[in-house]
Amino acid sequence: MTPCDTCVVRNRAICSGLDDAELVALNNIGRRRNVTAGEPLIWEDDDSLLVANVIEGVLKLTTSTEDGREQIVGVAYPSDFIGRPFGQTSSASVVALTDARVCVFSRNDFDRFAREHPELEHKLLERTLAELDRTRSWMMLLGRKNASEKIATFLLEMSDRLADSSCTGAIGPAKRFSLPFSRQQVADLLGLTIETVSRQFTKLKNDGVVELPSRREVEIVNRGALLALAG
Amino acid sequence: MTPCDTCVVRNRAICSGLDDAELVALNNIGRRRNVTAGEPLIWEDDDSLLVANVIEGVLKLTTSTEDGREQIVGVAYPSDFIGRPFGQTSSASVVALTDARVCVFSRNDFDRFAREHPELEHKLLERTLAELDRTRSWMMLLGRKNASEKIATFLLEMSDRLADSSCTGAIGPAKRFSLPFSRQQVADLLGLTIETVSRQFTKLKNDGVVELPSRREVEIVNRGALLALAG
DNA sequence: TTGCGTTTTTGATATCGGTCAAGGTCTGGG
DNA sequence: CCCAGACCTTGACCGATATCAAAAACGCAA
16 A cells, blocks of 8 residues: 555545545655654644644644743644645644644645645635634634633533544534543633633532543533533 | 726735736726725625725724624734635624725635636635734733733734835834724733723833823834733 | 552632723814 | 813722642552
8 A cells, every 4th residue: 555545535525626646646745643642743843844634633733932831722633734834834833632643744745736736725725714713713712701611612612523533423512522631731722720620620510511420521411501601 | 997906906915826817807806895994894694795805904803702792813904815715604703993995806706716716725825824823823822921911912013013014115013103903902802901901001101111102103112121021 | 459640629819800980081073 | 162972091999710739539550
């Protein structure tokens, strides 16, 4: 098999519009790479390897201040693209939250390929616009929502996001799921401290809105209440 | 002259790569529109007119909660694109901050044109990626910076942004500029209240970091201090 | 199982920024 | 010029969330 064969299958969503010969060509310029949980994929201002497509797992994109405050500015799920094609360097660090498999492209190869395949660029543009919309609605959360609204919004988003990737055949948001985030990472995503996150989780549990069977497991008991809290 | 002739000239930055015939074609599908300060351009969930290119002036993109809290999620300056091509509806409202001139495209026309002109799509993709980067660094500000860091970062960003559009020939960040935002709008941009914004401005003035000749005018006296505060 | 390090929870306290209220300043129209 | 309304500033107070500290729960390896 050619390298990164799995990518090709998973990439169909992105590359629909490419014909088989083009898929093989894309196939040939990518390399599969495994990343274990907690390991970084791209360091800040490193521009040697830059574009990747997530096959399996979840990764975080973060920016930090010099004094160590961290903000998660994006989360990449399977089939998402990571990186910054076309000459710019990305301003975010990428770290795997779970063990992950990605398909990595050298930037030059990817850029050349994209320019020669407008359909791929069109797909990329649609995805980037969708990501921009998601990021903007997250700005609303960061700037204007209080702690309980943030937590409720987060749990609902997780419920939606993790529904697709489980492939259990069930349609719609997941009722029970496993968080790919530690409490600290939830805090970094929502612009809160770990203590506030913990207290809000405890409150939701005490109010009977969610069950927390273990640290990473969440079961949504009262979805309506969460929706009301999220605002 | 064909309609929207000004657009063509101003659009060169976006459309470089298009030949003259293509420029004329783009020219023919856009219409110039004036928007006075405070007037909306696209309402939330309205998808009749959707893509626009800013020729002159500054516009804000906002999202709001039902109970009236507002967050500015983006600011569009001359040559920026607004809207959401390719079938999706934008989740943000667009309101002019200053009197503005834009070139408006019906979504269908624009989509068709973009698909037939890969170079335009490529430019759009580059711009969208850059906007995503800017938005992500703003998330850091909203989630992790305190009030004085927010104000300092804001003033530096304004100084950079307004330098280009003034066309006075001076290179580099502007030392003195006119804010396109009211105090309330600065608050909506930074995730603060108007009172906190006002107090921080006063503090910077008292500390000799900036001069505030009038409500909208800012002169940066001590840029180093601002940089230190912004972190 | 035990023990140790990490993560999470819980509690006490402090503080930044929000809220409420009042007064001041700018601006445009009569 | 004067007035009215919008916008901005200032002050007093309060509360949500951060901070600091310690205990509890978990997970992994010996």
